[in-house]
Amino acid sequence: MSVQAAALHASRAAARSRARERWRAALRSKTLLAGVSILGFWIVCALAGARLAPLDPYADDLLATLAPPSAAHWFGTDQLGRDIFARVIVGARDILIVAPLATLLGTVLGTALGLALGYVRGAVDEVASRVIEALQALPLVIVALMALAAVGTSDLTVVLVIGFVFTPLIARTVRSAVLVESELDYVAAARLRGDGTLAIMFVEILPNVLPIAVVEMTVRLGYAIFFVASLSFLGFGIQPPSADWGIAIAENYSLVGSYWWTVLFDAAATASLVVGVNLVADGLAGVFEA
């Protein structure tokens, strides 16, 4: 028995070291680290907002409209003379509320739907899977635009619409993972002890497909940020007077020839946020696979 205990301790130590190994892999992963740094920077901006900005992002200065970058205004000023540096910092807030909420909604609904389709299967799954494929063929921005035009646009409706648009996409990924899990004998064992369909789906299978759902969620978050920025640019996303980057680009893009700074910094901010989130997604997928 002492041998058994010793072996167990060895296996525990191995397991602990595996956990540590994974943690180290996470820390070692330059991709993940870079992504977390970028994302962290924007989250700090979103939280601190105006307190971080040297100037008031909402204050007009009609004597200094469209001023190029200078010591006073690092990123220059816009058509109303507002400080672009301050506005880029504050502009992180709305998109960092709307995009993650929309992604979370899509992930929760998508995971539930994917579990149901993958485990129950049958005719419902056949039909739903074809519908999902059909939806994927449509340009999602157009679908979302039409929906927002119909229900009216606000932060809440943007969250709902993007969430619903993402649901089938995430459901598809989760479903294929659930199909694999359903074939494993632990599901058969659960049936043999009388577990109901819901218990098997949510208690037995869900924990095992969660890592896949989490990685899918981070990937979708990158899309969602781009999605929200696009909608805002088109006037159907976040609404003025927010300092949102998409709105800023929409307001100023006609001036880009002579007043490049009015667009460049907002565009770069959007791009860096998307890249940051995608780096996190790549890094997480790598760590989960290791």
Place this chain on the structure above:
Amino acid sequence: MSAAVANLTRDGDGDRGLAGDALRIEHLEVSYRVGRRERKVVSDVSLAIRRGESYGLVGESGCGKSTVAFAAARYLARNGRVSGGRIWVDGRDLWSLSARQLRSLRTHSVAMVYQDPGRALNPSMRIGRQMAEVFEVAQGLTGRAALERAVHMLARVQIASPDRVLRNYPHELSGGMQQRVVIAMALSMSPELLILDEPTTGLDATVEAEVLDLIGRLHAELGNSILFISHNLPVVARMCDRVGVLYAGELIEEGPAAEVFGDPRHPYTVGLLRCMPTYGMRKNDGRLETIPGFLPTPGTITGRCVYADRCGNATERCRVEAPPPVDLGGRTARCFYPERAPGLPRQDLAAPPRGAAAALTARESKSNDGPLLSTRNLSKTYRIAGRALRAVHEVTLDLWPGETLGLVGESGSGKSSLAKLLVGLSSPDAGSEVKLHGEALPASADDRTLEQLKALQMVFQNPGSALNRSQTVRRLLARSLRLARLVGAAREARIAQLAASVRLTAEHLDEKPRRLSGGLKQRVGIARAFAGGPRVVVCDEPTSALDVSVQAAILNLLVELQAQEQVGYIFISHDLNVVHYLSDRIAVLYLGRLMEMGPADRVFSGPHHPYTEALLSANPSLKDEDARRIHLSGELPNALNLPSGCVFHTRCPRKLGAICEREEPPLAEAEPGHAIRCHIPPDLLGRARPRHG
């Protein structure tokens, strides 16, 4: 190190010198990089295979057998490296070769056959193209000439219609045929050294026997050297001149096969041989011997004997000093006390376990309650593209309390389909009946009451897949106790009791399955099946994913639990010795039909069905030197297109004639309680020849 190696090489006597060896490995060390750490998985392995010799490397999973084989072809995984020692193939130092020389060596001198032939063949290429390619690359032959050589090679591995096979894609061939094609390709350049890595592990017993015969004959014909890797001791005993036993990355014993298996000199070899159920051993004869403790992770034990913790002969010296290989005259054992190995203390295998004998009498008196579980005309037909696939056909059987009914047959015989029908994981055809205690059971587990579910449980083949990896053992068992409607302290107490009954410690309960070894996982699987106090447990190959030393402990456990709880087992296994050990009665399935059913001893001793006879003769045994093996011609017929009359007539070595093609024989009693489905009268059917051992 290199000085020592050079020394050894020079001192090697003429006979075992470099020139005479197809493969020579000296002080091989291989490490794998895991994360940032190096883990040594093979340490100080030295062996030599002479020209024309066949050498077996045996050991349990994770002992480093395949790593040695890959190293011998200089084909280690990316994270693996040879950290010490040298290897010569055909007299050439493997690590001094340039990339081109290595390629040429692999083309002409070394060939390797892997476990899974399906993955060794390119699925999108016809067999002809794949085989011709070998000749095109190696010999510069083209078109017609290359194809002709391919036909020649296929004929050599006894493929009856090579022209047809050449036009097939790999998926159109059975596993046995695929493996023959792979062997043909491996042999096409007449390599000096053929490495076979578990070449028959994925094959059925009858196919395995054929492939082994083929390898044996080719070896005799071609005179090449073979490195044969297997976990299956009887197979190695049959195939090899010399064997090496690996344990935790060390070669602990090495020598001529007959000597190593007949008179082992390392306690591990002794233990391994003792824990296999031998031919004819029965559960009533006593428990199986086991090896205490667990397999260590290779590379974790240094500076002392790797086996000391599990060894009955170990002394203080073994725990502070690593034994070197001790020369015993043509063989070596890495043990300080090789002479004591035969006297390794036996475990107390006290008398037949309580109740097992009682169970037998209970059955003989046919306890008034009638059978525990019975089926009448149980059938399962799958519809595939409008055609009927009869997976199980009109199976009628009874299981009595405390009895084990063994189910045997090749893959595709319907064993697992039958198991699923019984527990309700799939639903039988209309007209089928499954009764528990004389009461009809709903077809699907989802419609059964908790009482019914509780009574009929299952132990699965692969414990890794059968345990939810996100739950701790405690939670796994707790969820199964739902069936017993236990909560709170009562439930905790029952969990502790269950864990104790399968010898899991309290610490195991808070672990997740991936931290447990295969054997421990299977114990959890068994504990789960017994959670609700079942009456019948269906065991679907419960030990086939486990190592020999672990298998014995699991079989002992099943016997004990049966004796205590008087449960009935339906026990499925492809290992006839295991089935014989555990079963009171045996049912033989072929293409979903019962071909024979009767008391285990009677089925084994005969008269038996020609199919049973073939299965028994394919069963490898350590002491079987009998060459009179019965061969089944052809392959398992396509289940979508069953033969007329007796379904076995296409392969039957004792086919009578037209009657077998016309009429399906009834399952008739050959003697009381022993039924056989054959037109041949019972007294003319085969009987076992007396075996020694």
